[in-house]
Structure formats: C-alpha cells, structure tokens
Amino acid sequence: xxxxxxxxxxxxxxxxxxxxxxxxxxxxxxxxxxxxxxxxxxxxxxxxxxxxxxxxxxxxxxxxxxxxxxxxxxxxxxxxxxxxxxxxxxxxxxxxxxxxxxxxxxxxxxxxxxxxxxxxxxxxxxxxxxxxxxxxxxxxxxxxxxxxxxxxxxxxxxxxxxxxxxxxxxxxxxxxxxxxxxxxxxxxxxx
Amino acid sequence: xxxxxxxxxxxxxxxxxxxxxxxxxxxxxxxxxxxxxxxxxxxxxxxxxxxxxxxxxxxxxxxxxxxxxxxxxxxxxxxxxxxxxxxxxxxxxxxxxxxxxxxxxxxxxxxxxxxxxxxxxxxxxxxxxxxxxxxxxxxxxxxxxxxxxxxxxxxxxxxxxxxxxxxxxxxxxxxxxxxxxxxxxxxxxxx
DNA sequence: TCGTTAATGGACATGATGTCCATTATTGGG
DNA sequence: CCCAATAATGGACATCATGTCCATTAACGA
Numbered sequence: 001x002x003x004x005x006x007x008x009x010x011x012x013x014x015x016x017x018x019x020x021x022x023x024x025x026x027x028x029x030x031x032x033x034x035x036x037x038x039x040x041x042x043x044x045x046x047x048x049x050x051x052x053x054x055x056x057x058x059x060x061x062x063x064x065x066x067x068x069x070x071x072x073x074x075x076x077x078x079x080x081x082x083x084x085x086x087x088x089x090x091x092x093x094x095x096x097x098x099x100x101x102x103x104x105x106x107x108x109x110x111x112x113x114x115x116x117x118x119x120x121x122x123x124x125x126x127x128x129x130x131x132x133x134x135x136x137x138x139x140x141x142x143x144x145x146x147x148x149x150x151x152x153x154x155x156x157x158x159x160x161x162x163x164x165x166x167x168x169x170x171x172x173x174x175x176x177x178x179x180x181x182x183x184x185x186x187x188x189x190x191x
Numbered sequence: 192x193x194x195x196x197x198x199x200x201x202x203x204x205x206x207x208x209x210x211x212x213x214x215x216x217x218x219x220x221x222x223x224x225x226x227x228x229x230x231x232x233x234x235x236x237x238x239x240x241x242x243x244x245x246x247x248x249x250x251x252x253x254x255x256x257x258x259x260x261x262x263x264x265x266x267x268x269x270x271x272x273x274x275x276x277x278x279x280x281x282x283x284x285x286x287x288x289x290x291x292x293x294x295x296x297x298x299x300x301x302x303x304x305x306x307x308x309x310x311x312x313x314x315x316x317x318x319x320x321x322x323x324x325x326x327x328x329x330x331x332x333x334x335x336x337x338x339x340x341x342x343x344x345x346x347x348x349x350x351x352x353x354x355x356x357x358x359x360x361x362x363x364x365x366x367x368x369x370x371x372x373x374x375x376x377x378x379x380x381x382x
Numbered sequence: 383t384c385g386t387t388a389a390t391g392g393a394c395a396t397g398a399t400g401t402c403c404a405t406t407a408t409t410g411g412g
Numbered sequence: 413c414c415c416a417a418t419a420a421t422g423g424a425c426a427t428c429a430t431g432t433c434c435a436t437t438a439a440c441g442a
Contacts, residue, residue, distance in 0.1 A: 012388050012439060037429055048390045053431065117308070141366065144350055144358075148370050151346025152339045159338035167335075175332065179339050182373030203408065203419050228398060239421045244400065 006054060017055060019045035024062055028106050033059075033116055067119045070096070074127070086135045086184065089127045090153065090176055095169045097157055104161055125150045135184060149180055197245060208246060210236035215253055219297050224250075224307055258310045261287070265318070277326045277375065280318045281344065281367055286360045288348055295352055316341045326375060340371055 006013045023045035027036045038059060042049045056062045077092045097104045107116045128150040136142050153176060159165060160172040167175075197204045214235035218227045229250060233240045247253045268283045288295045298307045319341040327333045344367060350356060351363040358366075
C-alpha cells in the first residue's frame with residue numbers, strides 16, 4: 001500500500017496524474033484494457049513506474065476517477081436539462097457513449113476487462129435506481145425491476161454502439177423508452 | 192501453440208481432463224476466477240503443469256467445455272419439456288443457476304473474471320435470439336430487442352441469485368415473463 | 383531562499399506464463 | 413501378451429509483470 005498519498009494541490013502531482021490518465025485512455029483505445037501493463041502506461045505518460053505506485057495501486061484505480069467524473073457530469077447535465085419523467089439519464093448517457101464511441105467499444109469489446117464493465121454496470125444501476133425510486137413505490141420486486149431495466153439498458157446501449165446498427169442516439173433513446181414503458185406499467189403494483 | 196492435441200479416446204486423456212475440470216470448479220468455488228493460477232489447477236488436479244498445456248492453452252479454454260455442456264443440456268431439456276411459447280429456455284436456465292447457486296455467484300461476484308461473464312452472455316444471447324426468431328418477424332430492431340431482453344434476463348437472474356432476494360426459480364421465471372411480455376408486444380411491428 | 387515534498391530509476395524479490403525436453407508410464411491394437 | 417505409440421511427468425529456461433524500497437535529484441511554494 002502507498003505509504004502517503006501526494007497532496008493534490010502540487011503542480012507536479014497534477015501533471016503526473018493528467019499524464020497518466022491520458023496515457024491510459026490512449027492505451028485503452030489502441031490495445032484494449034487487458035493488453036497493456038502499468039509499465040506501458042508509465043512509458044506512454046513518460047512517468048517513472050515507481051511514481052505510478054505512489055499515486056495508484058492499480059490500473060483499475062487509475063480508471064476509477066474517470067468514471068466518477070462521468071457520473072457527476074451526467075447528473076449535472078440531467079439537472080440542467082430539467083427533463084421530467086423516469087429514466088431521464090438515458091439520453092445523456094447514450095449521447096456521451098456515442099460521442100466516445102471508440103472508447104466505449106474498446107471498453108466493452110473483446111479486449112475489454114472485467115473492472116471496466118463492472119464499474120459501468122454499477123453506474124447504470126445507480127442511475128436506474130434513483131430514477132425509478134418514485135415510480136415503483138413498493139414491494140420486494142423493486143430491485144428485480146431495477147436489475148431488469150438496467151440490464152436491458154446496458155445491452156441496448158452496447159448494441160447501439162456496434163457498427164451494424166447505425167442508429168442515432170435519439171433513436172436509441174426513443175427505442176429504450178418505447179420498450180421499457182410497458183415494463184414499468186407491468187411492474188407497477190397491480191392497481 | 193500445442194503441437195498436437197492428445198487423442199480423445201485414450202483413458203489417460205480422459206482422466207487428466209476430468210481431473211482438471213473438477214479442480215477448476217473447486218478453485219472457482221473457493222477463490223473466484225481470478226485468484227488462482229494454472230499451477231494451482233494442476234496442483235489440485237494432481238497433474239503436471241506441462242501436461243496442462245498439452246491440453247489447453249488457458250484457464251479459459253478449460254472453462255469453455257463446461258459452458259458448451261450447459262448449452263446442450265438446456266437445449267435437450269427444453270426439447271424434452273415441450274413447453275411452447277417464446278423464451279422457454281428461461282425456466283431451465285434459472286433452475287440450473289439456482290441449483291448451482293454457489294458456483295454462479297462465484298462466477299458473477301466480485302471475484303469473477305471477464306471471460307466467464309462474456310461466455311455466459313453469449314449463451315443467453317444465443318438462446319434469446321433463437322426463441323425470438325419467430326416472434327419478431329421483421330426489422331432492424333430485432334437485434335435491439337434481443338439485446339434488450341437478453342440484458343434484462345441476465346441481470347434479473349443475477350439479482351435472483353443474490354442472498355437478499357430469496358426467490359424461487361419459478362417465481363423468478365414468472366417475473367421475467369411478466370416483465371418481458373409487454374416488451375414483446377411493444378416490439379412487434381406496429382400492426 | 384530554503385525546507386519540504388514529489389519524481390526518478392534502478393535494484394530486488396516474487397510469482398506466473400509458456401516452451402522444451404529427456405525420461406517414465408500407460409495404453410490399446412495386432 | 414507384447415510392443416510400438418503416445419501421454420504424463422517434472423524440471424529447466426526465458427520472459428515478463430508486479431509491488432516495494434531507497435538514495436538521489438529536481439521542482440515547488442511559502
């Protein structure tokens with residue numbers, strides 16, 4: 001374990017971390033998650049390997065920050081757009097994924113890694129849970145429905161990123177809402 | 192790459208492979224996919240490491256066979272039960288997963304590995320695709336719906352395996368069909 | 383300016399991978 | 413039942429990644 005984490009304010013620290021992040025993205029893009037080592041990241045970032053370990057324990061840990069950024073960005077965007085209705089996050093997330101299509105494909109494609117997917121899954125589950133909190137009032141089924149919807153969303157998004165389906169983000173979002181609406185109906189306590 | 196694969200009929204080969212399979216399952220159960228090495232498998236199976244490599248290139252490759260077995264077992268079971276209607280595979284798969292609950296949890300839990308999940312995902316996608324072939328006649332949306340349904344199924348199943356939800360397989364299956372039925376309705380070409 | 387703190391790179395220990403080979407045993411067909 | 417064919421074995425190697433440690437150097441900012 002790192003004995004002491006470098007203080008965030010120092011310029012050197014910021015420079016180092018930024019360099020590592022950028023190198024990470026670059027490497028994910030052209031090799032996929034599993035096919036590069038900490039050493040590779042350091043080489044690309046022009047940072048000493050021992051330096052890496054004073055900041056992060058892992059490749060994974062280096063990745064985490066990025067996902068947290070995404071999460072807050074989505075929350076902010078959603079709040080700003082003021083769109084009502086459940087599952088409003090989908091639009092922003094789909095758009096972002098399409099903008100970063102190459103990166104997302106690298107992350108979910110054959111050369112991907114476990115961590116990445118798990119993190120993303122957690123992100124989506126959290127978003128779905130929050131958005132459905134109001135809609136599905138009661139019952140143990142709540143978690144089941146959340147799982148159902150989140151899983152459906154993730155796979156639909158993944159599908160939409162693949163080459164064969166040249167589908168615009170808005171269409172994907174519309175499709176998602178079309179398909180999911182009746183589910184929410186069915187999941188509502190039988191009134 | 193292995194120069195020559197051992198002929199399947201030889202008793203020694205069968206014994207070796209069986210031992211390796213069993214060791215693999217045992218290790219997955221008590222350490223999770225990532226936390227053991229080829230060496231560990233060999234030790235547990237009491238097989239020389241060099242022997243391992245004459246049969247398989249990887250841990251992964253060793254795993255593959257098991258999934259193929261599962262697939263054919265499901266197909267056979269479904270055919271035997273003669274249950275009609277789309278997505279009939281779900282019942283059998285859910286039951287199997289619940290019977291092998293510990294194993295499935297080890298495979299999908301925090302200590303899991305990428306390969307495992309991907310393989311399982313492929314399995315489910317295949318099943319969903321086949322079962323929906325008749326139901327969703329036309330359109331490019333077909334693949335989207337398959338992804339939607341498969342993703343939903345996988346996550347619902349995963350949810351049902353977790354401790355908190357003590358849900359019987361039949362209930363899970365019923366829930367799945369309840370939730371998915373309206374989706375299939377919505378996905379049908381607008382008649 | 384100067385004390386503090388980060389970066390550096392090289393050295394180590396460790397452990398996994400995959401390959402190769404000479405030797406030993408088991409096997410199954412003739 | 414014997415023997416040629418083929419698996420299994422285990423140890424040796426080369427390679428590579430990981431994580432830790434340290435003495436030295438450079439950059440920072442108060």
